[in-house]
Amino acid sequence: MTQTDARPSAPAIEDVLALSPLQQGLFSMATLTEGGAARTDPYVIAMAVDATGDLQVDLLRRCADQLLARHANLRASFVQGDLSRAVQIIPTRA
Numbered sequence: 001m002t003q004t005d006a007r008p009s010a011p012a013i014e015d016v017l018a019l020s021p022l023q024q025g026l027f028s029m030a031t032l033t034e035g036g037a038a039r040t041d042p043y044v045i046a047m048a049v050d051a052t053g054d055l056q057v058d059l060l061r062r063c064a065d066q067l068l069a070r071h072a073n074l075r076a077s078f079v080q081g082d083l084s085r086a087v088q089i090i091p092t093r094a
Contacts, residue, residue, distance in 0.1 A: 011091040014072060019086055027078050027086045068094040 019027060068074055072090045080086040 011093040013089060014075075014092045015088075015090040017076075017088040017090065019078065019088060023078070023088070024086065027080075031080075065094075 075094050076088045076090055078086055078088055
């Protein structure tokens, strides 16, 4: 019996966009921080919420899924790789 990989396939790319001047500046500043953008991005803001009462986890998940489906900019990844300039990659799904 062979073991199958249960991971979902990567989403297709919906769009690749140039960064706006402001995004380019923020990306450049983030990559200058120690460890690069992936570790210590100064523009990532962590938030916490204290919820009281019953939490409908399935409803919260569906709402988050709809939010990401409706607003492509929330699915954006900023990458540079071997490119001369960074770009935004928008996947078809989160």
